[in-house]
Amino acid sequence: MDSNVVFRARALTKVYKMGEVEVVALRGVDLDLYEGEFVVLLGPSGSGKSTLLNILGGLDSATSGEVHYAGHDLARASERELTEFRRDHVGFVFQFYNLIPSLTARENVAAVTEIARAPMTPEAALELVGMGERLDHFPAQLSGGEQQRVAIARAIAKNPAVLLCDEPTGALDSATGIVVLEAISRANRSLGTTTVVITHNVVIAGMADRVIRMADGRISGSERNAERKEARELAW
Amino acid sequence: MAVLDRKLRRDLWHLRGMVVAISLVLLGGIATFVMSRVTYDSLSVTQQRYYADQRFAEVFADLVRAPEAVAERLGALPGVNQVETRVVAGVNLEIEGFDDPVTGRIVSLPEHGEPRLNVPWLRLGRLPVPHSDAEVTVSEDFAAAHGLRPGARLVAVIKGRRKQLEVTGITLSPEYMYAIPPGAMFPDHLRYGVLWMNRRALATALDMDGAFNDASFSLQRGAAPREVMDAIDVVLARFGGGGAYAREDQFSHRFITEELRQLGTLATVFPTIFLGVAAFLLNVVITRLIALEREQIGTLKAFGYGTSAIAWHYLKLVLTIVAIGLVAGIGLGLWFARGMAGIYQGFYSFPYLELHLDPIVFAQSIAVTLVAALAGTAIAVRRAAALPPAVAMRPEPPPAYRATFLERAGLRRRLAEPSRMIVRHVARQPLRSALTVAGIAAAVSVLMITNFQRDAIGWMVGVQYVLASREDMTVMFNDPTPRRALYSLASLEGVGHVEGFRAVPARLVHGHRSYRMSVEGVQNGAELQRVLDADLEPVPIPAQGVVLTEYLAREILGIEPGEILRIEVLEGRRAVLEVPVAGVTRQYLGVNAYMDREALNRLMREGPAITGARLAVDPAHSVGIYRELRRMPRVAGTVVRENSIRQFNELMEETILFFSLITALLGAFVAFGVVYNSARIALSERGRELASLRVLGFTRGEVGYILLGEIGLLTLLALPLGFAFGRALCAYLAASFASDLYRVPLVLQPDTYSLAASVVLVSFAASAVLIWRRIGRLDLVEVLKTRE
Secondary structure, eight states, rough: OOEEEEEEEEEEEEEEETTTTTEEEEEEEEEEEEOOOEEEEEOOTTTTTTHHHHHHSSSOOEEEEEEEEEEEGGGOOOHHHHHHHHHHHHHEEEOOHHHHHHTTTHHHHHHHHHOSOOOOHHHHHHHHHHOOOOOOOOGGOOOHHHHHHHHHHHHTTOOOSSSESSSTTSSSSHHHHHHHHHHHHHEEEEHHHHEEEEESOOGGGGGGGGEEEEEETTEEEEEEEEOOGEEEEEOO | OHHHHHHHHHHHHTTHHHHHHHHHHHHHHHHHHHHHHHHHHHHHHHHHHHHHHTTTEEEEEEEEETTTTTHHHHSSTTTEEEEOOOOOOOOEEEETTTTEEEEEEEEOSSSSSSSSSOOOOEEEEEEOOOTSSSSEEEHHHHHHHHHHOOEEEEEEEEETTTEEEEHHHHHHHHESOOOOTOOOOOOOOTTEEEEEHHHHHHHHHTTTTTTEEEEEEEEEETOOOHHHHHHHHHGGGGGTTOOEEEGGGOOOHHHHHHHHHHHHHHHHHHHHHHHHHHHHHHHHHHHHHHHHHHHHHHHHTTTTTHEEEHHHHHHHHHHHHHHHHHHHHHHHHHHHHHHHHHHHHHHHTTTOOOOOOOHHHHHHHHHHHHHHHHHHHHHHHHHHSSSOOOHHHHHOOOOOOOHHHHIIITTTTTSSSHHHHHHHHHHSSHHHHHHHHHHHHHHHHHHHHHHHHHHHHHHHHHHHIIIOOOEEEEEEEEEETTTTHHHHHHTTEEEEEEEOOOOOOOOEEEEEEEEEEEEEETTTTTTTOOOOOOOOOOEEEOOOEEEEHIIIIIIIIIOOOOOOOEEOOOTTTTTTEEEEEEEEEEESSOOOEEHHHHHHHTTTTTTSSSEEEEEEOOGGGHHHHHHHHOOOOTTEEEEEHHHHHHHHHHHHHHHHHHHHHHHHHHHHHHHHHHHHHHHHHHHHHHHHHHHHHHHHTTHHHHHHHHHHHHHHHHHHHHHHHHHHHHHHHHHHHHHHHHOOBBOOOOOHHHHHHHHHHHHHHHHHHHHHHHHHHHHTTOOOOHHHSOOO
């Protein structure tokens, strides 16, 4: 295995059984992700992006195929091993932020730093996403963009090896979305975190090292950007 | 895990209404458990200590008269430890300013030193000094009823001779903790008292010098009471022994033992209901909470919280609610126990009360409550914790609704849309709807117990004194007396009707079963003393054979009409009679065996003798009649009906009131807990739906109808079920309370049903008001913007 490869997936398939109907979400995906790279995963709804991300993050398991993370065999990992994997190595950012409504910004981050091995402080993580001033606000007192930045702080606070973001700007207007993307990009650059961002917004692809396109459960293309744009240069 | 604990605290605060409602139901279960058990333990411990300290005898025997020398023979019997001989007599008492007939029992005290057994417990004053012949101590209840203090005077009529007595002290005895006059059914502290007096003075008044007519025994360790009693009977047979009996058959002891047994039943029944309902409520609330927090669970798992950490988080929520219920329930239970034990202490003349707190009771409360709570929530918590994170983060699929059977059966056109929504929602979760109905029904049933005791006692007293024993007063003679004594009673001014009866002390035997009591010979065509059939219709006593109380025949003796009963007479020549059982009679208080008086006289080979008479009198003349009766030397005592019943009702009222208040309060807790939680959960589950309807133009009233209509429908369904359940519960309690002392009839008055229904409906109204205010606060815009 290439020493720089963080994730290696081979012939990944995922089939959901919905009652009597079988839905094939992934049809034999091969993928390598490299240390520190910023990958944008593009594709229409139902193309299998989220399924792939969930399997890489240990939230879901594949029906067949192999996934390796730095020597861990995720395809054969037990529930407990997957939990350990997520706890120690992965940060998630979701479209709808998924903050715990009864915890403040600082507490939402602390919920993760408490169980992590070598975290930064919640305050430092929030400072990194520009939320250092709003530590003690509850989610209901924050705008959507602010909530998403808290969610990013929560994801990076544990110093994860990979940061997985599922439509992080999907619920935001473009100005707010750009602020959020800046935060993600800053985490990627300053911490060297391998970052995967799912989106169906083609514009965002401009800020990636590499763009992977998905369609119908397969990888339909992969290209490397010659130059990586800053988030603030984007517009949609 | 500090941050999750903070989430827990805020969740609890957010859910406070439901937390309080569930805690109240838990509290009900724990409080009744602690109350019953602590009262039971305290009374048992106090009883044991009191018995031990006062050396309460283990075997008792009464007899006509035996010389004191016989005591030595009794003491030498194998198995006997101590013997105490006494002189005991029934007396008439006269209290200055109280005209009703007062009877009493005078018990002798040894001239010097304490009695070996049955030592009276001195509350106040002192015991009679040696050789005093006019000093007595009186029982505490009697003294209290008449305000007697040391130094007070009263008159006893002993064998027709009036004797002035001076009270020197107030005493209690384990023998007379539940003291009732002979021939009566209830304690009557105004008209019956126990007195203790020096033996020589009492013996002189009774012509019992150097003799005794009562013996009590303690036994050696390991002695078989039955064998000792048989030996005692052999010794005392020559002296008119009435048959020895063990402490288990001692009247006062029996009554208290029965009462304690009933407390034990209550300690099981109530907590079972309350904890069952609480487990269901916890299940509903936790299941809903977990549904609401599905995404949070998914997120936490995505960040590496393990299954057990999530499970522990929700378990802590359950445990916190349980802890609130436990602390409050134990506190309230102890407070109830103090009140309850105090009432028992008064009712059963305990000299003192040791409040006994057995740590086992608390351990059991905690264990039982935990088991109930965890049983109710384990599945929901497990399912939540085991939810794969990717699944948890997807919203739950929309609930599947169907047209219900009712609608398909043709009701569709008759139901407006909102009503259709109600019916479908109820039908979509049949199990939860059914459990909600069951929970409310449980509240109804607990509330029915509130009035059941009162209804039953009212009925028992009514049957006994309106249908069966209809005399105004009963006169007891000292010895069997010729029937012509009735003429002198009938000639008293104001006496309307007189009926004589013959009571014969006997042991009734059928196979290996036996029961010691009096066989009562009733006058042919008696109007004042009637025997009732199963429909409570009076039936004549047949000229041949014996009629037994149902319970005595079937439960105690195991005998049916047509079979032969052996009657071992315990007086006179101690005949053994073989008499067929002619029928059974319904009776709620005590047990009896009735025969035709003349037939009984014939079997006893005696003339037309009687031992007492029942009188119907004109109330205007009763004081004059009492005075005349007191002068008749043969009259051992008189029981007046009316006053005794009133006195008893007052006594019961006090006792039952406290218990009724507790059950009413706790029943209301359950009703409110179930109704409020159901409505609150429904609001939480359907908030978006209802807000959407508001946006579409539904009024607050229409939306409220959809939400409250559902719980209202379930409440209405629960009422008849609750009535049936309550009736079954009362039937169970009645069956488990049955003994030879009394049988509790299953009688429930309409008031009982309406009280239970009212409390439940008021709980519904209170919940509706709280929920109505929440409907007003539904945020229409916010609800539509976010996804659930």
